[in-house]
Amino acid sequence: MLPSLRLGRLAGIEVGIHYTWLLIAVLLTGSFFGYFSNTYTHWPLRTTWSAAIVISVLFFASIILHEMAHALVAKAYGMQVRTITLFALGGVAHIEKQAATAPAEFWMGLAGPVMSAAVGFLCGWLGSWLGASAQGGFTPVAAVLLSLSSLNLMLAMFNLIPGFPLDGGRILRAIIWALSGDENRATRIASRAGQGVALGFFGLGLWEFLGAESLSGLWLGLLGWFLLDAATASYVQAEVLTGLRGMRVSELMSNDCMTVPGDMPLQRFADEYVLKTGRRCYAVEDRDTIIGLITAADLTKVDSSRWTQIPVMQVAHPLAEVRSVSPDTPVAEALQTMGREDLNQLPVVEAGRMEGMLSRGHILRALQTRSELSM
Numbered sequence: 026m027l028p029s030l031r032l033g034r035l036a037g038i039e040v041g042i043h044y045t046w047l048l049i050a051v052l053l054t055g056s057f058f059g060y061f062s063n064t065y066t067h068w069p070l071r072t073t074w075s076a077a078i079v080i081s082v083l084f085f086a087s088i089i090l091h092e093m094a095h096a097l098v099a100k101a102y103g104m105q106v107r108t109i110t111l112f113a114l115g116g117v118a119h120i121e122k123q124a125a126t127a128p129a130e131f132w133m134g135l136a137g138p139v140m141s142a143a144v145g146f147l148c149g150w151l152g153s154w155l156g157a158s159a160q161g162g163f164t165p166v167a168a169v170l171l172s173l174s175s176l177n178l179m180l181a182m183f184n185l186i187p188g189f190p191l192d193g194g195r196i197l198r199a200i201i202w203a204l205s206g207d208e209n210r211a212t213r214i215a216s217r218a219g220q221g222v223a224l225g226f227f228g229l230g231l232w233e234f235l236g237a238e239s240l241s242g243l244w245l246g247l248l249g250w251f252l253l254d255a256a257t258a259s260y261v262q263a264e265v266l267t268g269l270r271g272m273r274v275s276e277l278m279s280n281d282c283m284t285v286p287g288d289m290p291l292q293r294f295a296d297e298y299v300l301k302t303g304r305r306c307y308a309v310e311d312r313d314t315i316i317g318l319i320t321a322a323d324l325t326k327v328d329s330s331r332w333t334q335i336p337v338m339q340v341a342h343p344l345a346e347v348r349s350v351s352p353d354t355p356v357a358e359a360l361q362t363m364g365r366e367d368l369n370q371l372p373v374v375e376a377g378r379m380e381g382m383l384s385r386g387h388i389l390r391a392l393q394t395r396s397e398l399s400m
């Protein structure tokens with residue numbers, strides 16, 4: 026999920042909101058208004074609205090702080106963090122790769138709830154210190170701080186529920202990983218727990234929605250659905266990675282990569298290669314060395330009226346700029362790269378020389394063969 030609205034950069038990380046968050050911001054402000062107007066009946070209307078808006082903005086900032094804590098620990102472990110996005114069901118930090126070790130996963134998972142708990146205690150302490158007003162109830166500032174305190178403590182506790190991909194599930198995964206030394210097994214167990222938690226939320230939400238006709242039931246149901254989806258995806262991914270264990274790119278790659286002379290005009294490339302072979306990716310050769318890659322899709326970058334004048338070389342992606350793997354790369358890692366970069370194939374390059382191509386199709390066939398053999 027990418028941000029639809031960028032807010033700015035914080036510690037080198039892009040912070041943004043997905044449009045679904047705007048809907049929640051309106052609902053949230055409305056329900057805070059309801060809460061404050063029922064609890065503090067003597068407040069003027071303007072104060073009640075201001076308090077509702079201020080707490081919504083501060084709650085939004087609390088979620089950013091929570092995600093920022095995950096992100097900064099990830100950075101400390103050498104992982105790239107691109108963006109933090111807030112959406113209807115909370116926040117998400119886009120961390121470039123998965124934690125390499127169990128301790129990294131453990132501290133990354135724990136950082137968010139610890140931050141929320143710290144903010145919760147701080148707001149609670151400040152709120153009680155500022156204390157009550159002359160009219161009996163809390164002053165608006167103290168009331169906002171105390172509500173913010175409970176929200177942050179709830180955020181911390183909710184996230185500690187041990188079902189992957191909630192933070193508690195990540196911590197559970199890290200502990201099983203450290204104890205068993207088997208990362209994929211840890212993911213499978215933590216994801217199963219996540220599926221259980223998700224089904225619980227879903228059932229509870231449905232029951233509340235139908236029984237009490239409450240909107241919060243609908244929200245809980247949606248959250249359950251979202252978590253079930255994420256937990257199931259993690260489970261399947263762990264199964265696939267287990268299936269690929271021990272395999273290297275060199276075992277699966279194809280060496281029969283078709284080469285195209287670099288000085289060939291695009292028109293001939295289209296007629297004699299793309300249309301005849303139906304392949305999507307070709308290596309571009311110049312003076313007996315592979316200098317780059319060209320795909321059928323690259324043809325669309327040049328107007329077809331100019332195809333006779335422009336050589337393949339000019340449109341090709343130089344080998345150094347293309348995302349590639351080495352023959353020794355584990356297949357599981359190559360698959361993760363393809364997923365992250367949304368690629369269907371990767372060139373296999375060693376010491377500047379192209380050795381072959383690895384595609385999703387190669388990996389799928391290998392997985393099928395392995396599962397047939399193990400039956």
Ligand SMILES: [Zn+2]
Binds near residue numbers: 091092095137138184
């Ligand atoms: Zn978190």
